[in-house]
Amino acid sequence: MQFIFKSPTIFRWTMSWYPPYWGTGIWVTKVANDFRRVQVQMHSTFYNTNVFGSHFGGSLASMSDPFYALMLTKLLGHRYQVIDAATQIQFIAMAKGTVTADFQLDDTILNRIREKTSTGDKHHETFTVEIVDEEGRVVTSVEKTIYMRLKRHARNELQKRFNGTDDLLPSRRSRL
Structure with a gap:
């Protein structure tokens, strides 16, 4: 999967041509060079409209x-x-x-996540993205909850660096 992160262009094209997206008219239109902003659009097609003529909720x-x-x-x-x-x-x-969705992350969010996970703890962060129509009206609001944690090998490294032993990190001792 790491190949899609080689450049914003590779990411944009790989995601846009991903069959479930391509088939429903979903396109990644912008990716910032630092990957902190991604913009996605969906055009109305036969495949993504419902019986009322609006976008199918599953596609949104x-x-x-x-x-x-x-x-x-x-x-x-x-x-x-x-x-x-x-x-x-x-x-x-x-x-x-x-319709357009604009996903953005900043240093404040990234630093908070790193701080919350620095002792090996898991962390859930909730992000909100609004999907807007061509006039800029919000048509859908989506909350995404993301689970993050240092991988096992990174937690083990952290544990060994703590005091050179296999003792648990202080925040973990109190839970046992």
Whole structure:
């Protein structure tokens, strides 16, 4: 999977041509050079509209699904396990035409995650992305909860660095 993170262009094209996205008209339109911002659009097609002529809710959920987890995987690095834990979606208005989701991460968020996981603890962070129509009206609000933790090998390294033994880190001792 690491090949998709080689460059923003590779990431954009790989995700845009991913069959479930390509088939539903979902396109990654922008990826920042530092992977802290990803913009995704979905155009109305025969495959993603419902009987009411608006975007199918499953397609709206799909267009918001992997991006925070993928961005965090890239930004936190190979020492972290990043898993999509939950999605909550609220449909606010009928989504017609081209809709856009803009995913963004900043240093404050990344530093908080690193701090919360620095002792090997797991951490859940919730992000909100709004999907807007062509006029900029919010049509859908999506909350993504992402699970993050240092991988086992990184926790073991941390443990050994703590005091040169196999003793548990202080934050873990208190839970036993």
